[in-house]
Amino acid sequence: MIDLHRTPLVLLSGLAEPPVRLLADRLTATSGTALVHHDLRHTGDGVIRRLVRLGTAERIETVPLDHDCVSCTLRQDLLPLVRALSRRPEVERIVVRLDEALEPELVCQELHTALVDDTPVTEDVEVEAVITAIDQASWLAAATGDAALDEVDLHAGHDDDRTLAQVAVAQAEFADVLVLAGEAPDAWTAARTGAVLQRLAPRAALLDLCGADTDRMLGAVPDEGHRGKPRDPHGPVVTGQPPLDPDCGVTLLTFAAGRPFHPQRLHEALDVLLDGVVRTRGRAWLAGRPDDHLWVESAGGGLGIRLAGGWLDSPHGPDWDEASPEHRTFAALRWHPVWGDRVQELAVVAHRADPxxxxxxxxxxxxTDAELAEGPEAWRHYPDPFAAGPDEPRDDTAGAAPASVGDSPTIRQDER
Structure with missing residues (x-):
């Protein structure tokens, strides 16, 4: 239920600009709805173009890049603007149409954590829905490829080294509503796209663009939807009720183990998460690094591993009372008398790979059993290809929040 004391906020995302623009027009046809859009296609000129529309009044302005940083500029411009709009009595809803290169979860993280006048913007707005448009003709190829954003002119700034797959997958999996636009080139591609989306975003409602009016889109948001709440890296790696049976060659594998990975062998094994895999998400525990909770993510042909803080059982991890209720519950369910909450848990959506x-x-x-018997002191001497070099200090806070646009909290980045 929407808090009547806060202004509803809808985020629109998608790689294909026409359907996202059409959805924005439909949502803002309702009286009292303001539209905000930051166009990142002009960052090469040192500016971002900002559009604000309310009713028939429309204003387009250029916002200079702050220190050539897209994330900083958006944070300093979008958040105060959303707050200001929310406090105008004639504004009953705000629609933020994200640039094609933006990931909605990162924006929501800023809404919840970045301070404007000493308070987060979520004191004035409540995310009503995250809606993502899926172009059926091109989305699956984008989500399973290895093209960099700059290769398709969608990068958000010169330092944005993300891949098209990373953005395509991130936009889909955090959505409350997925709107299918256009036509797939054939029935097989349409079926495979649907099978991937059902496993990638099992909590999202699926609608067709033709019938996606404002009431239907907002009414389709499921009770268990994300509604803009950033995901806890210490929570379950699979949520909702995704199909467990294969469909059109698309599968969902959940991998779990209660012993650490050998760093060198894991490094050599990671290619299995790149060939024929749409998405990998989850946590890893490396021998020799007992305090590091590592977060693993792959999308298409790229994979990254970053630090997500410490395990609850580690000396440098959060105190039990500081952890979220979900984190504590999840840790208690898997607690081991020796290893505490350390565990391997990966969810892998594959489309051309054998689970x-x-x-x-x-x-x-x-x-192995023999290596496990050697104990933690011996493990510290194992070669670790993931360890930062002398000129690359480890950032133990990198996993505390999702990366900003263009940031790279990756320990290792692989591409096919």
Whole structure:
């Protein structure tokens, strides 16, 4: 239920500009709805173009880049603007149409954590829905490829080294409503796209663009939808009720183990998460690094591993009372008398890979019984390809929040 004391906020995302623009027009046809859009296609000129529309009044302005940083500029311009609009009595809803290169979860993270006049913007607005348009003709190829954003002229600034797949997947999996636009080139592609989306975003409602009017889109938001709440990296890696049976060759594998990975063997095994895999998300525990909770993410042909803080059982982890209720509950359910909450948990959505082969390869990277018996002191001497070099200090806070646009909190970045 929407808090009547806060202004409803809708975020629109998608790689394909025409359907996103059409959805924005539909949502803002309702009286009292303001539209905000920051166009990042002009960052090469040192500016971002900002559009604000309310009713028939429309204003387009250029916002200079702050220190050539897209994230800083958006944070300093979008958040105060959203707050100001929310406090205008004639504004009953705000629609933020995100640039094609933006990931809605990162924007929501800023809404919840960045301070404007010493308070987060979510004191004045409440995310009503995150809606993502999916172009059926091109989305699957984008989500499973390895093209960089700058190769397709969608990068958000000169330092944006993300891939098209990373953005395509991130936009889909955080959506409350997925709107299918256009036509797939054939029935097989349409079926495979649907099978991937059902496993990637099982909590999202699926609508067709033709019938996606304002009432239907907002009414379709499921009770268990994200509604803009950033995901806890210490929470479950699979939520909702995704199909467990294969469909059109698309599968969902959940990998779990209660012993650490051998760093060198895991490094050699990671290719199995790149070939024929749409998405990997989850946590990893490396022998020799008992305090580091590592977060693993792959999308298409790119993979990254970053630090997500410490385990609850580690000396440098958060205190039990400081952890979220979800984090504490999840840790208690899996607590081991020796290893505490340390665990391997990965969710892998594959479209052209054998889940049995993925499982076999990852289990081969775990410590053997003999290595496990050697103990933690011996593990510290194992070669660790993931360790930062002398000129690359480790950032133990990198996993506390999603990366900003163009940031790279990655320990290792692989591309096919």
């Amino acid at each position: 049995a082969d993925i499982d076999h390869t990852l289990r081969g990277a775990l410590l």
